[in-house]
Amino acid sequence: xxxxxxxxxxxxSEPETAPENAxxxxxxxxxxxxxxxxxxxxxxxxxALKSVYDPEIPVDIYELGLIYKVDLDDDRLLTVDMxxxxxxxxxxxxxxxxxxxxxRGVDGVEDVKVEMVFDPPWTPERMSDEAKLELGWL
Numbered sequence: 001x002x003x004x005x006x007x008x009x010x011x012x013s014e015p016e017t018a019p020e021n022a023x024x025x026x027x028x029x030x031x032x033x034x035x036x037x038x039x040x041x042x043x044x045x046x047x048a049l050k051s052v053y054d055p056e057i058p059v060d061i062y063e064l065g066l067i068y069k070v071d072l073d074d075d076r077l078l079t080v081d082m083x084x085x086x087x088x089x090x091x092x093x094x095x096x097x098x099x100x101x102x103x104r105g106v107d108g109v110e111d112v113k114v115e116m117v118f119d120p121p122w123t124p125e126r127m128s129d130e131a132k133l134e135l136g137w138l
Contacts, residue, residue, distance in 0.1 A: 067080065
């Protein structure tokens with residue numbers, strides 16, 4: 001049996017105050033995770049990601065656009081593809097551990113794997129309007 005995956009759309013930048021406002025997951029087929037639970041997990045993952053900050057920039061990694069993909073499979077393994085603002089970032093070895101710790105506490109996630117990717121390279125265009133406003137770029 002193929003293991004189905006649920007890909008969380010990480011391009012939403014509106015605040016998620018309640019599950020009904022959470023971004024919808026994009027699925028690659030029938031999932032064993034009920035839709036309402038997936039919606040809650042999605043909102044909780046985004047909240048967790050927004051609790052991790054780049055230590056050199058006063059904006060969370062989600063709004064900075066450092067999260068490229070979040071993939072939840074039927075076994076509830078959460079895989080996060082993320083990048084850094086620069087490959088030589090001084091916390092390159094620590095940031096994936098921070099992300100893993102933040103999302104590991106999400107109810108409904110059994111295990112977490114964080115992958116560091118540098119393709120495509122991060123650019124300021126990936127930042128949300130909220131991040132640009134916080135940095136005085138708007």
